[in-house]
Amino acid sequence: MPTLRQLKYLVALSRELHFRRAAEQVNVTQPTLSTQIQELERRLKAPLVERGGTQVMLTPLGREIADRARHVLSDVQDIVDLAASSQHGFHGTIRLGVPPTLGPYLLPHIVPDLHANYPNLKLYVREGKPHDLQMDLQAGAFDLVMSPLPIKHSDLEVERLFREPLQVVAAPDHPLASVGPIDRADLAGQHVLTIEKGHHLHDQVVEICDDFNATLLRDYEGTSLDTLRLMVGMGVGLAFLPALYVRSEIGDRGELSVLQLKAPNLYRQIGLTWRKRSVHASLFREIAQMIRSTAGNRLPQVSVVS
Numbered sequence: 001m002p003t004l005r006q007l008k009y010l011v012a013l014s015r016e017l018h019f020r021r022a023a024e025q026v027n028v029t030q031p032t033l034s035t036q037i038q039e040l041e042r043r044l045k046a047p048l049v050e051r052g053g054t055q056v057m058l059t060p061l062g063r064e065i066a067d068r069a070r071h072v073l074s075d076v077q078d079i080v081d082l083a084a085s086s087q088h089g090f091h092g093t094i095r096l097g098v099p100p101t102l103g104p105y106l107l108p109h110i111v112p113d114l115h116a117n118y119p120n121l122k123l124y125v126r127e128g129k130p131h132d133l134q135m136d137l138q139a140g141a142f143d144l145v146m147s148p149l150p151i152k153h154s155d156l157e158v159e160r161l162f163r164e165p166l167q168v169v170a171a172p173d174h175p176l177a178s179v180g181p182i183d184r185a186d187l188a189g190q191h192v193l194t195i196e197k198g199h200h201l202h203d204q205v206v207e208i209c210d211d212f213n214a215t216l217l218r219d220y221e222g223t224s225l226d227t228l229r230l231m232v233g234m235g236v237g238l239a240f241l242p243a244l245y246v247r248s249e250i251g252d253r254g255e256l257s258v259l260q261l262k263a264p265n266l267y268r269q270i271g272l273t274w275r276k277r278s279v280h281a282s283l284f285r286e287i288a289q290m291i292r293s294t295a296g297n298r299l300p301q302v303s304v305v306s
Helices: 006-014 019-025 030-044 059-089 103-117 130-138 199-211 225-233 243-250 283-300
Strands: 092-098 121-127 142-146 155-170 191-193 238-242 257-259 267-275
Touching: 006 019, 006 030, 006 059, 006 199, 019 030, 019 092, 059 130, 059 283, 092 103, 092 130, 103 121, 103 243, 121 130, 130 155, 130 267, 142 199, 142 283, 155 225, 155 243, 155 283, 199 267, 225 238, 225 243, 225 267, 238 243, 267 283
Parallel strands: 092 121, 092 142, 191 238
Antiparallel strands: 142 267, 155 238, 155 257, 155 267
16 A cells, blocks of 8 residues: 555655655655655556656656545645644644745734734744645645635635735836836836746736736746846836835835836735645634734735735
């Protein structure tokens, strides 16, 4: 019979399609992961991985087994959580996944209240792209994921938290930096930078550029918001950045100009999500309400969803 460890390794490989990266994700060496995948194939008497060439591919059977393995791992984690809940209540560790476009600029405001309200809880935080975080949540690697919406998986429960405006930034010597409030027409033909694919923000900026007739610089996608900030400062183009990032990393320092755009509905929605069958669902709803309360009291840049 396959072991849970082997199924975990297969799920990691199905996501990364790269032995080294998959091994890093599950904290083992590449030879260990490769050996266990081969042992899994031997036990199932079927090939799961297409080897050779520069990219790893799963066979159709491998993809099907990896998908089912995610549900198995999730169910096992729910059993562990149920046992822990019966013994310790709300004590223990919450594993939170959050994208790098959000976590560093929101969590410093949230964590103090979380610790004050739940002193027996510990928070383990790991960053990742939203799609990967949702897959890991389904597989039981996380208890919670905080992410831009939408969340498209039907087996996940979502609590909406707040709306975060997207703000246009430019180099101080950009022509638009000195014209006062701008409107949609001013952005037509402008060069716009965005973060790399895999982030909700990338997809959102693509839609904004299409809507505003702006030109997306696809050859200059940033790997982080800091990269975008640096490229904007060098005059490469404009960027749409989340308001909490602008507050934290730009502010009034004069490094970049924050343009006043007359487009009030330009924002991203942030939510908290967990597996529907989680035994800690009531706790997670309390945490969602606490985040809304903290955001409403301390973060005037966002609009809390009631």
